[in-house]
Amino acid sequence: MRSTRAVEISTGLFVLLGFAALFFLVTQITNRDLSLNGGASYEVYAEFDNIGSLRPGAAVSMAGVTVGRVESIRFDQDIYKAVVRMRINSAYDRIPADSDASIMTSGLLGGQYVGLTPGGEDTYLADGDRIEFVQDALVLENLINQLVANFGRRDGRDDGSER
Amino acid sequence: MNLLRELFETLRAFVAAVGAVTLxxxxxxxxxxxxxxxxxxxxxxxxxxxxxxxVIIMTCGLFVGMVLGLQGYDLLQRFGSEDALGTGATLALLKELGPVVTALLFAGRAGTALASEIGLMRATDQLTAMEMMAVDPIRRVVAPRFLGGAIAVPLLTVIFISIGIFGVQLIGVQQFGVDTAAFWSQMRASVDMNDVLEGVIKGCVFGVACSLVAVYEGYTATPTPEGVGRATTRTVVISAVLTLILDYMLTAVML
Structure with a gap:
């Protein structure tokens, strides 16, 4: 009887430790904070010419604070733009309607996120609204192309003026 | 011609073994x-x-985590992105190292014990004695061991992963001074529920596979000292190979 009790206690401890570890993995190292209070949020969308490598689940942030997540991304064939739907926590319900959404990159290896810059209007974004002012993702290749073209032009002009 | 026949025989034996294990x-x-x-x-x-x-799982988890901390830091600091250490090491532990190393350790620590225990029961006619007493040895001996293993491995896997993350943190944050906030927040930002689920599913599958191999090898062991020894060896070898093959398949499916 005594030995059975010891077996049961150590088995119980082992199982509890296992579930504690699972709980730790599920709650501490994943980002479920926003979808946990799933009801308290609203959805807005924006149309981008180029979203770079933005993915569903990416953060939507204002002033560096995460206020929501990218819900879905699809390509609209009628306007040839990417439609990004964002779910924003209802705690942030006073975001001006003329706010500006831009796609930015966090760090060198970091993922891309949507940064909202507040506008000045008195009306606020509500469920289903469209964010009018957008700024596309910076595509490195385009940037380098512009840079090279610029340098090329300037070099040419310099040469000409010296002659 | 002889070679062809041998090949055919080997193939037939393999198919028969797969069938026997399934039954x-x-x-x-x-x-x-x-x-x-x-x-x-x-x-x-x-x-x-x-x-x-x-004890062995926790010790190994800690050291695997600490090695990941050292290697991960060394690798990432070459790109100047040490902050990604938490993410990289956690994903590696969750998706691969945790389930696979746990299954290998389980095969070595518990699988061999199961196989030799059941094999010895077979060798000392205990299983036959049970049958004589109308006690089904599969129900009384094999099924509880199989279920116990299948329950234990997923739990051991998540414990291994948690301790491993602690080990990474120990080396990365405490020794090399990676920023604590960056370590945890980057991890939280890029690890999602599917990654955790992948580790747990792999743990469950490996648990079933390794336990099944152990009880099957023990149950079908030749009832001699050499037979039990061979069954124990085969348990470790087959479990390890099976784990790695299953790991590839599961990864290919779930990625």
Whole structure:
């Protein structure tokens, strides 16, 4: 009887430790904070010419604070733009309607996120609204192309003026 | 011609072995509900293969995590992105190292014990004696051990991963001074529920596979000292190979 009790206690401890570890993995190292209070949020969308490598689940942030997540991304064939739907926590319900959404990159290896810059209007974004002012993702290749073209032009002009 | 026949024989033996294991699994699963009637037997086995493996699992988890911390830091600081250490090491532990190393350790620590125990029961005619007493040895001996192993491995896997993350943190944050906030927040931002789920699913599959191999090898062992020894060796070898093959398949499916 005594030995059975010891077996049961150590088995119980082992199982509890296992579930504690699972709980730790599920709650501490994943980002479920926003979808946990799933009801308290609203959805807005924006149309981008180029979203770079933005993915569903990416953060939507204002002033560096995460206020929501990218819900879905699809390509609209009628306007040839990417439609990004964002779910924003209802705690942030006073975001001006003329706010500006831009796609930015966090760090060198970091993922891309949507940064909202507040506008000045008195009306606020509500469920289903469209964010009018957008700024596309910076595509490195385009940037380098512009840079090279610029340098090329300037070099040419310099040469000409010296002659 | 002879070579061809040998090849054919080997192939036939392999197919027959797969069939035998499958039928054995069906028999064990068929007896599982009746084994559940006596949960005490299963608790004993969870204790045997799980609780008693805890120390080795935790020690190995800590050191695997610390090595990941060292190697990960060395690798990432070459790109100047040490902050990604938490993410990289956690994903590696969750998706690969945790389930696979746990399964390998389980095969070495508990699988061999199961196989040799059942093999010795076979060699000393205990299983036959049970049959004589109208006690189904599959229900009384094999099913509780199989279920115990299948329950224990996923739990051991998540414990291994958690301790591993602690080990990474120990080296990365405490020794090399990676920013604590960056370490945890980057991890939280890029690890999602599917990654955790992948680790747990792999743990469950490996648990079933390794336990099945152990009880099958023990149950079908030749009832001699050499036979039991061979069964024990085969348990480790087959479990390890099976784990790695299954790991590839599961990864290919779930990625």
């Amino acid at each position: 054995f699994l069906v028999r064990v699963l068929g007896q599982a509900p009746r084994a559940l009637v006596r949960p005490g037997l299963i608790v004993d086995q969870v204790h045997n293969v799980g609780a008693l493996s805890l």
